[in-house]
Amino acid sequence: MSSIEQRHHDLLADLQATAAGHGRPAPRLLAVSKRQPASAIAALHAAGQRAFGENYVQEAMAKHAELGGLDIEWHLIGHLQTNKAREAARHFDWVQSVDRQRLVDALARERTADQPPLNLLVQVNVDDENSKSGCTIDEAGDLCAAIAMHPNLALRGLMAIPAPHPDHELRRAAFRRMRELFDRLKVDHPGMDTLSLGMSEDAGLAIAEGSTMVRIGTALFGKRD
Ligand SMILES: *Cc1c(COP(=O)(O)O)cnc(C)c1O
Numbered sequence: 001m002s003s004i005e006q007r008h009h010d011l012l013a014d015l016q017a018t019a020a021g022h023g024r025p026a027p028r029l030l031a032v033s034k035r036q037p038a039s040a041i042a043a044l045h046a047a048g049q050r051a052f053g054e055n056y057v058q059e060a061m062a063k064h065a066e067l068g069g070l071d072i073e074w075h076l077i078g079h080l081q082t083n084k085a086r087e088a089a090r091h092f093d094w095v096q097s098v099d100r101q102r103l104v105d106a107l108a109r110e111r112t113a114d115q116p117p118l119n120l121l122v123q124v125n126v127d128d129e130n131s132k133s134g135c136t137i138d139e140a141g142d143l144c145a146a147i148a149m150h151p152n153l154a155l156r157g158l159m160a161i162p163a164p165h166p167d168h169e170l171r172r173a174a175f176r177r178m179r180e181l182f183d184r185l186k187v188d189h190p191g192m193d194t195l196s197l198g199m200s201e202d203a204g205l206a207i208a209e210g211s212t213m214v215r216i217g218t219a220l221f222g223k224r225d
Helices: 003-021 038-046 057-066 082-091 101-110 140-148 168-188 203-208
Strands: 028-032 051-054 073-076 094-098 118-124 153-160 194-196 213-216
Touching: 003 028, 003 038, 003 203, 038 057, 051 057, 057 073, 057 082, 082 101, 094 101, 094 153, 101 118, 101 140, 101 153, 118 140, 140 153, 140 168, 153 168, 168 194, 168 203, 194 213, 203 213
Parallel strands: 028 051, 028 213, 051 073, 073 094, 094 118, 118 153, 153 194
Antiparallel strands: none
């Protein structure tokens, strides 16, 4: 096995064991490939990984072109400007960073009729940080309702990036607030099945609170340039 295959294998085993320790099913692994070459994506694809996350539309489109023949599920996880909604709606399978009504409308307008519905997560600024994208906890319900109105959009759940607080209990509390919000919104939107929480540094805490998808870059590919 190459070293990246080995890391992938070990990471999957680790996620599974952590989840089992909390009596939960293993979360899906989203391989975050920003600033990694297409060759690294191809190597992980050969190891069985299918879901990849990118932050920038242009960078992702260059990789799509290079890897066009591979069956990859592409997730956009970075902030999305409304003027890039067209490219995002056509070239991604999921957008995890939906945080405003205007963006919902633009994505609905640009997803073409011959494509399956675009899978969306509402990004929540769970720690109310000035610097971060994401809607407030109070706005999340209206955004979910707005997405659910469009037949070419599929509301799949929520995503958040809690503040990197050194106190693990505070980080865990942010994940818990997301889990509670998710459970509340699911009453009106039973199709919601994805709670995207946890990165290389805090996946264990996120899994403890019920993450169903972890987004891992560094622990899989190594440090980015
Ligand atoms: C970069 C990024 C990740 C992955 O971060 P790592 O610490 O490298 O695992 C996950 N989610 C988002 C939104 C990111 O921007």
